[in-house]
Amino acid sequence: MCRTDQSVPEPGGEQDADATDAVFTSLLEDSTEELYEQAPCGYLSTLMDGTIAKINTTLLDWLGLERSRVVGRMRFADLLTVGGKLYHETHFAPLLQMKGEVSGIAMDVKAAGKQRMPVLVTSKVKSSEDGEPLLIRTTVFDARDRRAYEKELLRSRQAAEEARRQAEADRSRLQEAFAVLQQSLLPAALPEVPGIEAGSYYHTASPDLLGGDFYDLFPLEGGRWAFFLGDVCGKGPQAAAVTSLARYTLRAAALHDADPISVLTTLNTVLHDRYASGEGRYCTAIFGVLQPTDGGTVGLHLASGGHPSALIQRADGSADYLPTPGGLLVGVLPQAPFTAARVDLLPGDTLLLYTDGLTEARIGPDRELYGEDALRAFIVAQPPTGPKALITALSGLLASFGDGLDDDTALLALGVPAPLPTPANEDLT
Numbered sequence: 001m002c003r004t005d006q007s008v009p010e011p012g013g014e015q016d017a018d019a020t021d022a023v024f025t026s027l028l029e030d031s032t033e034e035l036y037e038q039a040p041c042g043y044l045s046t047l048m049d050g051t052i053a054k055i056n057t058t059l060l061d062w063l064g065l066e067r068s069r070v071v072g073r074m075r076f077a078d079l080l081t082v083g084g085k086l087y088h089e090t091h092f093a094p095l096l097q098m099k100g101e102v103s104g105i106a107m108d109v110k111a112a113g114k115q116r117m118p119v120l121v122t123s124k125v126k127s128s129e130d131g132e133p134l135l136i137r138t139t140v141f142d143a144r145d146r147r148a149y150e151k152e153l154l155r156s157r158q159a160a161e162e163a164r165r166q167a168e169a170d171r172s173r174l175q176e177a178f179a180v181l182q183q184s185l186l187p188a189a190l191p192e193v194p195g196i197e198a199g200s201y202y203h204t205a206s207p208d209l210l211g212g213d214f215y216d217l218f219p220l221e222g223g224r225w226a227f228f229l230g231d232v233c234g235k236g237p238q239a240a241a242v243t244s245l246a247r248y249t250l251r252a253a254a255l256h257d258a259d260p261i262s263v264l265t266t267l268n269t270v271l272h273d274r275y276a277s278g279e280g281r282y283c284t285a286i287f288g289v290l291q292p293t294d295g296g297t298v299g300l301h302l303a304s305g306g307h308p309s310a311l312i313q314r315a316d317g318s319a320d321y322l323p324t325p326g327g328l329l330v331g332v333l334p335q336a337p338f339t340a341a342r343v344d345l346l347p348g349d350t351l352l353l354y355t356d357g358l359t360e361a362r363i364g365p366d367r368e369l370y371g372e373d374a375l376r377a378f379i380v381a382q383p384p385t386g387p388k389a390l391i392t393a394l395s396g397l398l399a400s401f402g403d404g405l406d407d408d409t410a411l412l413a414l415g416v417p418a419p420l421p422t423p424a425n426e427d428l429t
Contacts, residue, residue: 042119042140048133050075050093059140064112076138081108081116092121096136100125106143118147185243186410190217193225195292197417199391203398203409205357211408212239212283213355214247218254223292226254228263229353229412230285230307230330242281245274246330250287260287260303264330264338268305271331282331286310286324286353290414296347298416303340305330308356308372311379313390315348315418319379321372322351350387350415352379357409358394361401370401387413 036043042059046052052074060067063079077088084107096102101124111117123138190198198217205211212232220226228250232242246267253266264287275281288302302310304324313319322343328336345351354375361370382393390413398405 041142044076044138044140046076046136046138048125048136050077050136052076053135062111062117062140062142063109076136079109081110084108092123096123096125100127100133106147109140118143120146185214185240185247187216191219193217193219193290194223195296195416196225196290196298197387197415199387199411199413201391201395201398201411203357203395203405203411205406205408211235212243213357213408213410214243215353215410215412216247216251217412217414218251220254220258220289224258225290226251226258226288227290227353227412227414228285228287229355229410230283231355231357231410232283233281235408238281242271242275242283245270246283246285250285254287254289258289260289260301261338261340263287264303264305264327265336268330268336268338269334272334275331276334282329284308284356285330290345296416296419298345300343300345300351301340303327303338305336305338308354308359311352311354311376312343312345313350313352313379313382313384313415315346315384317380317384319376321376345414345416347416348384348418350384350390350413352390352394353412353414354394355408355410357405357407358398358411360407361398362404362406363401367404384418386417387415390415 037057039056039058042056042062044052044055044059051072052070053072055067055070060070063070077085080088087107092102092105092107101122103122105121107119107121108116109119120141120143121138122141123136125133126135126137127133186202187200190200200215200217202213212234213230214232215227215229217225217227230246232239232246234242249267249270250263253263256266257263264285267285271281271283284305284307286302286304286307288300291299291301293299302322302324304310304327306327306329307324309321309323311319311321322341324339324341326337327339330336359370359372359375362368363370378393378397379390382390391411394411398409
């Protein structure tokens with residue numbers, strides 16, 4: 001059987017109450033002088049000229065001084081460091097004289113052992129009933145922990161700022177490297193093609209990522225010219241590697257056999273064999289051949305592998321897509337079907353190739369896709385003045401999308417110049 005020991009007081013019982021009363025009684029018996037001398041902060045009183053008339057033990061201990069050397073012999077400014085004295089004379093004292101009170105001013109005093117001790121100083125002028133200033137009462141708080149915290153905070157901020165500057169510098173260098181690499185994947189300038197006008201544009205959605213869009217225009221035998229435009233799946237260095245491989249494969253394949261379906265089939269084989277064993281890599285692409293004729297027209301033969309259909313702006317202002325249905329993505333399967341199309345470009349006609357960053361831009365408050373219908377309507381609204389003018393208009397359209405355009409976009413326009421108007425003969429005689 002368990003028995004409770006009655007000699008052990010219960011928590012919160014009479015004995016605890018008696019102990020609490022004893023503590024309060026001892027606090028009430030503290031003398032005012034002891035509270036002043038042993039306060040957790042420094043106290044001093046000075047005459048209006050700064051001469052110290054009274055100082056507590058706490059402050060004397062911080063300073064390492066005897067009371068007899070201080071009272072009536074030193075001024076408040078004598079306790080400060082050189083910088084503190086200068087600030088006291090130029091700011092603290094004038095402000096105190098003007099306002100009668102100054103609060104929380106950071107200064108340094110000359111502590112024991114010739115050490116600088118950071119403090120926070122608050123002073124208030126005591127005046128007579130007539131408003132005549134009599135003396136200055138000053139409170140000095142130990143700010144060593146605060147100063148250490150402020151220094152540590154400053155060091156942390158400086159370190160963070162340095163890290164930010166370094167990160168910005170690294171990002172700038174990386175963006176520059178990406179820009180150079182991106183330019184190496186595109187022709188520096190389109191060649192001059194007899195009887196054909198060409199224009200191109202590349203919009204980079206983010207300077208921090210390498211895009212996978214590509215295009216090119218180059219000569220073949222017999223006065224023909226080959227062109228291609230494509231879009232590699234993904235972004236970054238791996239996509240750039242696929243882009244480089246696709247460009248050189250297309251050019252090499254075209255020199256061997258320029259038939260568009262044959263060229264895309266070769267590219268499909270190369271990509272599938274190269275990446276089938278690992279993470280699959282594929283692209284969309286359009287490859288075509290231009291054949292100028294003596295009649296001023298240009299024969300166009302192209303094939304598409306999963307790429308958005310090319311769009312033709314006619315000389316009369318109309319615009320229509322050149323359908324190439326059924327073409328599969330390049331590199332997905334070991335054998336892929338591709339779709340070809342033939343058409344003649346007449347004087348004033350322009351062929352536009354683009355990547356899907358254009359039609360997949362988000363517009364309006366509902367962030368809807370821009371779409372192929374809107375692109376066709378935009379082309380119809382442009383005067384048929386040739387590839388370069390059309391590219392200029394489209395670059396302005398891309399800029400108007402703002403942050404709705406989150407993918408790289410490549411544009412390539414090829415057209416047959418319209419004949420120059422023949423001036424009317426003013427005198428037929």
